[in-house]
Amino acid sequence: xxxxxxxxxxxxxxxxxxxxxxxxxxxxxxxxxxxxxxxxxxxxxxxxxxxxxxxxxxxxxxxxxxxxxxxxxxxxxxxxxxxxxxxxxxxxxxxxxxxxxxxxxxxxxxxxxxxxxxxxxxxxxxxxxxxxxxxxxxxxxxxxxxxxxxxxxxxxxxxxxxxxxxxxxxxxxxxxxxxxxxxxxxxxxxxxxxxxxxxxxxxxxxxxxxxxxxxxxxxxxxxxxxxxxxxxxxxxxxxxxxxxxxxxxxxxxxxxxxxxxxxxxxxxxxxxxxxxxxxxxxxxxxxxxxxxxxxxxxxxxxxxxxxxxxxxxxxxxxxxxxxxxxxxxxxxxxxxxxxxxxx
Numbered sequence: 001x002x003x004x005x006x007x008x009x010x011x012x013x014x015x016x017x018x019x020x021x022x023x024x025x026x027x028x029x030x031x032x033x034x035x036x037x038x039x040x041x042x043x044x045x046x047x048x049x050x051x052x053x054x055x056x057x058x059x060x061x062x063x064x065x066x067x068x069x070x071x072x073x074x075x076x077x078x079x080x081x082x083x084x085x086x087x088x089x090x091x092x093x094x095x096x097x098x099x100x101x102x103x104x105x106x107x108x109x110x111x112x113x114x115x116x117x118x119x120x121x122x123x124x125x126x127x128x129x130x131x132x133x134x135x136x137x138x139x140x141x142x143x144x145x146x147x148x149x150x151x152x153x154x155x156x157x158x159x160x161x162x163x164x165x166x167x168x169x170x171x172x173x174x175x176x177x178x179x180x181x182x183x184x185x186x187x188x189x190x191x192x193x194x195x196x197x198x199x200x201x202x203x204x205x206x207x208x209x210x211x212x213x214x215x216x217x218x219x220x221x222x223x224x225x226x227x228x229x230x231x232x233x234x235x236x237x238x239x240x241x242x243x244x245x246x247x248x249x250x251x252x253x254x255x256x257x258x259x260x261x262x263x264x265x266x267x268x269x270x271x272x273x274x275x276x277x278x279x280x281x282x283x284x285x286x287x288x289x290x291x292x293x294x295x296x297x298x299x300x301x302x303x304x305x306x307x308x309x310x311x312x313x314x315x316x317x318x319x320x321x322x323x324x325x326x327x328x329x330x331x332x333x334x335x336x337x338x339x340x341x342x343x
Contacts, residue, residue, distance in 0.1 A: 023272060098172065105127065114141065116140055132146075133151075134151045183242065203333070219323075229294070232299060246260070247259075254340070255338060261335075266283060
């Protein structure tokens with residue numbers, strides 16, 4: 001199941017310690033909401049039927065298992081966004097799936113918060129002799145999967161079901177901001193269930209956006225969106241903007257050789273470099289499609305906004321993201337750490 005992204009093995013070095021991204025001053029942009037092509041995703045047939053009793057709110061579909069614990073929907077629109085985000089993560093890493101220095105033949109791999117399962121499927125293809133387990137609150141993964149890949153409905157914040165002798169060589173989580181109430185407990189469990197010398201990697205993007213030329217100052221509604229989002233997710237008990245906290249949390253949990261690689265991902269086609277421009281176009285589509293799911297449940301359930309008030313704010317934020325005069329970018333973090341060989 002080779003992915004098309006593998007053909008793009010030489011993307012620009014986007015690490016945030018490099019010089020600012022140069023904008024193209026001769027562009028116009030009009031990115032519509034139809035840029036993401038939809039596709040079907042079958043759900044696993046081996047799980048209890050109750051997890052398919054989805055909840056519906058404001059025209060979006062949400063998970064049934066432990067309903068309300070996760071704020072984002074699980075419908076096809078959201079699945080398309082998650083798969084696009086997977087493509088962006090891989091482009092950022094030049095086609096790779098991870099940054100951790102894994103052994104050549106890891107035997108057991110866990111992907112918690114697997115979403116559509118696309119990362120788990122790709123890693124199972126890369127290591128066909130490994131056993132790959134993907135877990136999520138939603139059974140939205142396909143049934144046509146590699147034979148060494150399995151999916152389960154599970155809450156990663158509950159007790160982990162793995163027994164002694166079932167430790168992992170690699171544990172992976174991506175885009176988990178807004179999903180976890182107790183990160184320290186999560187990392188304690190990950191440490192416990194890794195083999196000595198095993199690796200954990202978190203791939204996370206900041207919800208704050210940035211600019212190198214102060215054009216963010218023109219985006220008044222985006223700044224409000226960030227401020228209210230931080231406040232709302234804190235009230236909900238599961239903060240979204242946690243990408244910059246993972247490194248220290250891993251160190252505190254006992255991991256060694258911890259590294260946080262940070263990459264600049266432009267939002268829009270404003271960069272001059274053609275590869276950065278392409279990546280920015282993908283990221284703009286991803287950001288625009290994320291606004292409604294990120295904001296609607298959080299603002300209406302937690303902050304007391306009406307649906308109409310939220311829709312007005314979403315429209316304003318979208319317009320600012322699409323304005324080519326705003327040279328905005330996201331910061332993606334790839335944080336990995338190792339369980340010591342002797343514990």
